[in-house]
Amino acid sequence: MTTYKIFCDESCHLEHDGADVMVLGAIHCTADKAVSLIKHIKWLRHQHNYKPELKWSKLNKHQWPLYRDLVDLLVSDPDVRFKATVVLNKNILDHQQYNAGSHSNFYYKMFYYTLRDFLKEGNDYRIYLDYMDTLGAEKSRKLCDVLQKGTSWQIKVNTTIVQSYEAQLIQLCDLLIGAVAYRNRDDIEHASAIKMQFVEYLEAKLGYALNYGTPPWEQQFNIFRFQPRRSNAE
Structure with a gap:
């Protein structure tokens, strides 16, 4: 049994936050690879004399x-x-018709879509979620239950709530989903030079734009764009 670690974060995930998109993201690797990545990130932070938490909302051109x-x-x-x-178009979500009246149901459905391609039978998965509010423990249990029931495979799934400032790979995930969300949002002015520099550099390295869905078989940097159905009443 191989042990994998998955580090998750979310952007614009609240139902009425004014954003026109919601983005959920996850970094996946073996437990051993996670250890080496964390060491490398800490080394880079030391090399660049950077001490604060890495956050998309606080990108600094320097x-x-x-x-x-x-x-x-x-x-x-x-x-x-x-x-x-x-x-996409989060404002047209019709939870009453499609999600049993609950934004939370939709949230867990989207997280299942985000993580399901990482899950393989016979492995041990340790999923780390950023502490967001006092509902963290409930969210952790619910996500674990959804993932285990969403497949007939024999897998072991454990979820843990952590503070993002203690988790280097959640901070890196925050930067990546921030870039994806920024490129996909139509409701804001893309006026930040450093954010556009980050987005454009990432796109150049990947060889494709962040506001297009990738093929399902793309594994290293996969983007799944979900278009909600409009209400039948419209």
Whole structure:
């Protein structure tokens, strides 16, 4: 049995936050690879004399060399996988008709779509979620239950809530989903030079734009774009 670790984060996930998209993302690798990645990220932070938490909302133009090195680290390693689920036109979601009246039901459905391609029979999965609010423990249990019931395979799934400032790979995930969300949002002015620099550099390294869905078989950096159905009443 191989042990894998999955580090998750989310952007614009609240039902009424004014954003026109929702993005869920996850970094997946073996437990041993996670240890080496964390050590490398800490080394890069030391090399660039960077101490604060890495967050998309706090990108600093003076730290561009660090962001560039982090992108290079991720994209150059075939043993590290990333997936983002982008929910488009979030404002037309009809939870009453399609999700038993619950935004939470929809949220867990999208997280299942985000993580299901990582799951293989006979493996042990340790999933790390960013602490967001006091409902973290309930969210952790629910996601674990959804993933185990979503497949007939024999897999072991454990979820853990952590503080993002203690988790280097959740911070890296935050940067990646921030870039995906930024490129896919039509409701904002894309006026930040450092954010556009990050997005364009990542796209150049990948060889494709972040506002298009990738083929299902793309493993290293997969983007799944979900278009909600409009209400039958419209």
